[in-house]
Every structure is written in C-alpha cells, then in structure tokens.
Amino acid sequence: MSRTSRRPATRTSAAIGQSRRSFLGRSALLAGGVALGPQLLTACGGDDEGADGGGSGSSDTLRISNWPLYIADGFNTSFEEASGLTVDYKENFQDNETWFAANKDALAAKQDIGADLVIPTNTMAARLISLGWLNEIDHANISNISNMRPDLLDGPWDPGAKYSLPYFSGFVGLAYNEAETGRPITSIDDMWDPAFKGRVTMLSDFQDGLRMVMMSQGNDPGEATVEMVQEAADLVAEQNDKGQIRRFTGNDYQDDLTSQNVIVAQVYSGDIVQLAADNPDLKFAVPDSGGTEFIDTMVIPYTTKNQAGAEEWMDFVYDRANYAKLVEAVQYIPVLSDMTDELEKIDPALAANPLVNPPQEVLDRVTTWDILPEDVEADMIAIYNEVTGGLTWPGWRRAAGDSGRGFPTR
DSSP states (O other): OOOOOOOSOOOOHHHHHHOSSOOOOTTHHHHTTOOOTTSTBOOOOOSBOOTTOSOOOOOSEEEEEOOTTOSOTTHHHHHHHHHOOEEEEEOOOOOHHHHHHHHHHHHHTTBOOSOSEEOOBHHHHHHHHHHTOBOOOOGGGOGGGGGBOGGGTTOTTSGGGSSEEEEEEEEEEEEEEHHHHSSOOOSHHHHTOGGGTTOEEEESSHHHHHHHHHHHTTOOGGGOOHHHHHHHHHHHHHHHHTTOEEEEESSTHHHHHHHTSOSEEEEEHHHHHHHHHHOTTEEEEOOTTOEEEEEEEEEOBTTOSOHHHHHHHHHHHTSHHHHHHHHHHHOOBOSBSSOHHHHHHHOHHHHTOTTTSOOHHHHTTEEOOOOOOHHHHHHHHHHHHHHHOOOOOTTHHHHHHHHTOOOOOO
16 A cells, blocks of 8 residues: 655645545546446654653644545645644655665664655554554544544544544445446456456555455455465456566556556545546556555654644544545545545435445445554465565564564464
C-alpha cells in the first residue's frame, strides 16, 4: 500500500497516476458504468525530543502526513478557519513499509519526524502501538467520536481505539477491462487465463497481493499461517514463471490499465471509479471466493509537537457534515455511522454508491488480516518478496527489540 500528506492543492495527472487514493468526482460512479453482483462496482529525523519520547504540547502549526489525493479540496482551509491553526499538509505517505523504513530510526531515537498526525493502515498502526511509538488519544477532546461506527471502536489492532482512530475503509479487489477480456472477471482463476498472458498485474504488498489468493485456496487470512502464505506465494510464483504476470505494482497499476497494457489487475476500489469515468469498460469486482478490506487510521506519533491540534483535526474529521465532503472526494467506505442523510445533501447518487454503502453480500465476502506476531509477519513478507523481487525488511525486528515490546499474539 502507499500514501502522502497535503495542503489543498491542484491535482495533477502525474500525481493521480502514482496514487492509490484517486480523486473521485461525485458522478464518477454512474459515469463509470460500475456493475454490481459478482462485480461490486464493478522523513527523516529532526531534533531530539528528549528522553520522554517527544512532545504532547501544542503549537500554531499542525503537520499532517497522508496518502496522495486522500482529502477534499478546501478541507484543511476550513479547519484552519475553524481552529486558528496553520496546517502543513504533505502527501508523503506513499507506502506503509516505505514510510516505516524511512522513519523507524528517528522514532526509535525519539526524534521529530516532521509530522504530528499520520494516516497509516491499521496493520501498521498495530506495529507502531506495539513499539510504543504512538501517543494515546484523549477521547474527551474528540466529542464527535460518538459518530464513529461501533464495529470499529474495538478493532483487534487497537482495542478501545486508544492510539488510533479510523479514517476510511476500502476494498482490495480485481479491476478488468471488459472490452479486452470479453467477459466478466469473477474469480482468482480468471487471472490465470492463458489469453491474458503478460497482461495481468498483482500488488507487491504481501497482504494485499496474497489475501485473495489465500481465500481462493480455501484459507482464511484472519487465521493466517506461514504455510498458508507459502501455498499462495507458490501459486503466484508458478504463474509468474509462466509469464502470466506482467509485473508487481504499488499504486502505479493505473497507467497500465489506462494504456491497456494490462487488462486484469489487483487494485484498490476507489481508484477504479475514477478511471472508469474515462473508460466505462473498466470494472471492479470482489472475487467470488472473497476479497479484503483495509482500514486506514489516524495516529499521533509520540514525537508530536502538537497533540492538541492533532486531536482537534480528528474531531473536525468526525463531524458528519465535514466527513461527507471527504467521502465525496475519495468515495471510500465511511468509518462514521448514519452518513446517508449528509451524503444525500451533497448528491443522492453518492449515498447510493455501493463503494460508499456496499451491499451486504459483498461485505460478507471480504475479510481483514489478523494482527500477526512480528517474527511471523517478517517471515511472510520474506516469502512473498522471493516471488516479487521486493526488498527484505531489515531493522524492524531490532527496533522492536530495542523497545522491549513484541507484537500482540493471537
């Protein structure tokens, strides 16, 4: 997975091509001809902050690090007007593992990483919690937390939402160009059709790449073992050796889909809505055997210089009217409950968008990863990297050892 931070800025086509979080116009879903049923829609360290691990104070500036194109235009300007704070918003969170590798040494040394609030995926949030690198969030300062979906208040990655609050959720599934495939794509086996040889891409992130493959083999990612991951990786390796897979991607699958170099790809749901607005032949599907759901979270590094401002921004996000503007912009699944009325005020079609309000039959076919012990996760990453040619993940086990904390076990 990948992301970044931002101030309200003009979105460029280059940025869109690199981003998992694509800007989505309010009518993109209908314009894209997305199908239902089997097809759902179809930094570097700075100054040492001291032995206590950083600041929990306040300043006039709030520094936010987010994924690219993952906010509404003008959102931070509205927050600045309401709060009196200046927002330094950067879209520099391109990938969970890349972000971690770039910041782990500074965090371990209790040095400022240039961000007061960061938006990692929940599995990364769990790792940061385990390492003791996040400040606890004072719920008393977030009155709108009552608007959060109850099912997310006690996630296994952070029981009680003490250190993280969800930002958005979405699906990992399959995109395909129906004009090129000549038929709907409904299963993992469809990816291996010899007719598509060399025109298939898979995600390089081991969880996003392998979860749906594991499910197609009858294995539950919620109870993942190294053996299950190896079985899925072996299948991918076999297909890769045959030349079926063009390449392994991060967010950059969009260019291949647009150019039709690729006609079947593992993707993140919201990206395809935007691409389908320009090419209605592009469809999104959750495989029959199941897909996966990701949850992105808001966290406060323990090196923050503005704890109060970070909590004030979280509260602003959780106001339903404000959040509806975010939903309109990114069109991922809300983490707030009872959003229909606010969304209908913007556009009834938005409230009916199945990527915003997915049908229950689709929700029944998605799952999330368990929170894995650190040594097990490292082994799983290494297994998939052998297939993708990705880099190994040096150093994070040592970081965990330095903190005296291990990952939560099942």
